[in-house]
Amino acid sequence: MRILLALLLLVSLSAQADQLDTIKKKGDLVCGVLGTDEPNSFVDPKTRTIIGYEVDLCKAIAKKIGVKLTIKQLAVAARIPELQQGRVDILAAALTHTKEREAVIDFSLTTFVTGQRVMVRKDGGITQLAQLAGKKVVTVRGGTQEPNIRRAVPTVDVVTFETAPQALVALQQRKAVAFVNDEVSLLDAYGKLGPAQKDFVLLDQSLSTEALALGLRKNEPALKKAVDDTLRELESSGEAERLFLYWYGPQTRLKYDKRHFRIESDKLPT
Amino acid sequence: MSIDLSIVLSGEFGQWLLRGFLLSIELTLVTLVLAFPLATFVALLRLSPWKPLQGLGFAYVEGIRNIPLLAHLMFWYFGATQLLPEGTRTWLYEHDAESICAVVALTLYTAAFMAEDIRSGIRSIPTAQFEAARALGFGYLRSMRLVVLPQAVRITVPPLISQTLSLWKNTSIATVIGTAELMYQAQRVETATFRGAETFAVTTVAYLAVSGVITLLGVLYQRRYPVRAA
Numbered sequence: 412m413r414i415l416l417a418l419l420l421l422v423s424l425s426a427q428a429d430q431l432d433t434i435k436k437k438g439d440l441v442c443g444v445l446g447t448d449e450p451n452s453f454v455d456p457k458t459r460t461i462i463g464y465e466v467d468l469c470k471a472i473a474k475k476i477g478v479k480l481t482i483k484q485l486a487v488a489a490r491i492p493e494l495q496q497g498r499v500d501i502l503a504a505a506l507t508h509t510k511e512r513e514a515v516i517d518f519s520l521t522t523f524v525t526g527q528r529v530m531v532r533k534d535g536g537i538t539q540l541a542q543l544a545g546k547k548v549v550t551v552r553g554g555t556q557e558p559n560i561r562r563a564v565p566t567v568d569v570v571t572f573e574t575a576p577q578a579l580v581a582l583q584q585r586k587a588v589a590f591v592n593d594e595v596s597l598l599d600a601y602g603k604l605g606p607a608q609k610d611f612v613l614l615d616q617s618l619s620t621e622a623l624a625l626g627l628r629k630n631e632p633a634l635k636k637a638v639d640d641t642l643r644e645l646e647s648s649g650e651a652e653r654l655f656l657y658w659y660g661p662q663t664r665l666k667y668d669k670r671h672f673r674i675e676s677d678k679l680p681t
Numbered sequence: 682m683s684i685d686l687s688i689v690l691s692g693e694f695g696q697w698l699l700r701g702f703l704l705s706i707e708l709t710l711v712t713l714v715l716a717f718p719l720a721t722f723v724a725l726l727r728l729s730p731w732k733p734l735q736g737l738g739f740a741y742v743e744g745i746r747n748i749p750l751l752a753h754l755m756f757w758y759f760g761a762t763q764l765l766p767e768g769t770r771t772w773l774y775e776h777d778a779e780s781i782c783a784v785v786a787l788t789l790y791t792a793a794f795m796a797e798d799i800r801s802g803i804r805s806i807p808t809a810q811f812e813a814a815r816a817l818g819f820g821y822l823r824s825m826r827l828v829v830l831p832q833a834v835r836i837t838v839p840p841l842i843s844q845t846l847s848l849w850k851n852t853s854i855a856t857v858i859g860t861a862e863l864m865y866q867a868q869r870v871e872t873a874t875f876r877g878a879e880t881f882a883v884t885t886v887a888y889l890a891v892s893g894v895i896t897l898l899g900v901l902y903q904r905r906y907p908v909r910a911a
Contacts, residue, residue, distance in 0.1 A: 488872055
C-alpha cells in the first residue's frame with residue numbers, strides 16, 4: 412500500500428513539474444509526427460530520415476529552446492494519447508484544432524489552414540458529396556475525417572485504416588467509391604498517382620475548413636509560450652512564408668501559388 | 682481527468698462498442714465452423730499413408746503457421762482480392778469485404794494450428810487400434826471415422842478449445858484491414874471521447890469475459906469427458 416502511495420505521489424509530482432524545464436534538463440525535445448503525410452512529415456527516400464514542413468517547425472522550436480530534437484513517428488489515432496501520457500512533448504502531426512480536443516490538450520498558433528475533401532474514381536459517376544449516401548468511403552482512423560464525412564453525409568458507410576496510404580490503396584482497388592482526407596494530403600496523393608491520375612478526381616466541395624496546429628499538453632504555459640514565440644518569429648522574419656513555399660509552393664507536387672493564411676492566432680477560426 | 686465509465690457505455694458510444702463486440706463474436710464463430718473441418722482434413726492429409734498428400738499437409742501447416750497473422754490479413758485483403766475475377770471481386774466489394782477477408786485469413790491461420798492438435802490427438806491412439814480395425818476389414822476412412830477419431834476427440838478437444846481462445850483474441854488484429862470488430866470500435870470511441878482508459882478498460886473486460894467463458898468450457902469438457910486409457 413505504501414509503495415502504491417509513493418507511486419501515485421511520483422506520478423502526480425512528475426505531472427506537476429514544468430514541462431519546459433524538464434525538456435531543458437534532459438536536453439531533448441520529442442516531437443510526434445505522422446511520417447506518412449507528405450509534405451508535412453515523411454521519410455526522405457535519400458537519407459531515410461523524416462523530413463517535412465512540420466518537422467521544420469519542430470526544428471525551429473528545438474533550436475529556440477536550445478535542445479536537440481527527437482522525431483517520433485505516431486499513428487493518427489495514437490497522437491493525443493501519446494501526448495497525454497507524456498511520450499511526446501509536442502504533436503506536429505497534421506492535428507486539427509477542434510473544440511472537442513481543446514478539452515484535453517492545448518494548441519499552438521495555427522500553423523496551417525486546409526480543408527478536407529474527397530477523391531473519387533472518375534468512372535464511379537460521383538460529382539457531388541450527396542451522391543455518397545449509402546456508399547462506402549475510406550479514410551484514415553483517429554482523425555477528424557470520419558466525423559466530418561458522417562456530418563456531411565449521414566448515411567455514408569465509412570471504413571478506416573491506420574494510415575492514409577492504405578486508404579488510398581483501398582480506393583484504387585475499388586473497395587470504396589471515395590477517399591476522404593485533408594486537401595493537402597489528397598493533392599499530394601493525387602500527384603503521386605502519375606499516369607493513373609486520369610482515373611481519379613477531387614470533388615470541388617470541401618467538407619470543412621481545418622486549422623492545423625501543434626498539440627501541447629494542457630496547462631504548460633511556459634512551453635506554450637516558447638512554441639508560440641518561435642512561430643511568431645518565423646512569421647515575422649518571413650521564414651514561415653519560405654517554409655510554406657518550399658514544401659507546398661509552385662515547385663512542389665502541390666503547386667500552391669501563395670499562402671492563404673498567416674501564423675498569428677491560437678483561437679479556433681469562427 | 683477522473684474515470685467515468687458511463688461516457689463510453691451510454692448512448693452512441695455504447696452502441697459502437699456493442700456492435701464491435703457482436704462482430705468479434707461472429708468472426709470467432711464463423712471462423713470456428715469453417716476452420717474445424719479444414720483442420721481435420723489437413724490433419725488427415727498429414728497422416729495419410731501416401732507421401733505426396735503428407736507433403737501437401739506439411740506444406741500447408743508450416744507455410745501458414747510461420748507467417749504472422751497480420752501479414753495474412755494484409756495479404757487476403759489488399760493482395761489476394763486483386764487476383765479474383767472481376768465479377769466475384771465486384772460482388773465481394775459490394776458486400777462486407779473487410780469481414781469476409783478477415784474470416785478467410787483467420788480460418789486458414791487457425792486451421793493450421795488446429796490441424797496439428799488434431800494430428801497429435803490421432804497419433805496418440807495406439808496404432809494397434811487402427812491395425813485391428815483394418816484387420817476386421819474396415820477401409821482407411823472407416824477405420825478412422827469409427828475407431829480412431831471417436832477416441833482421439835477426447836484428447837483433441839482441450840487443445841482445440843485453447844486454439845479457440847487464441848482465435849477469439851486474434852480477431853482483434855482484423856482491425857488493420859478495417860473490419861469493424863471490437864478493437865476497431867474501441868479506437869473509434871477513444872477518438873470521439875478522448876476517454877482511452879475507460880474505453881480500453883471496457884474492451885479489456887469484454888475480451889476477458891469471453892475468454893473466461895471459453896476457458897470454462899474447456900474445464901467442463903475435461904471433467905465430463907476425461908481421456909480414457911487405451
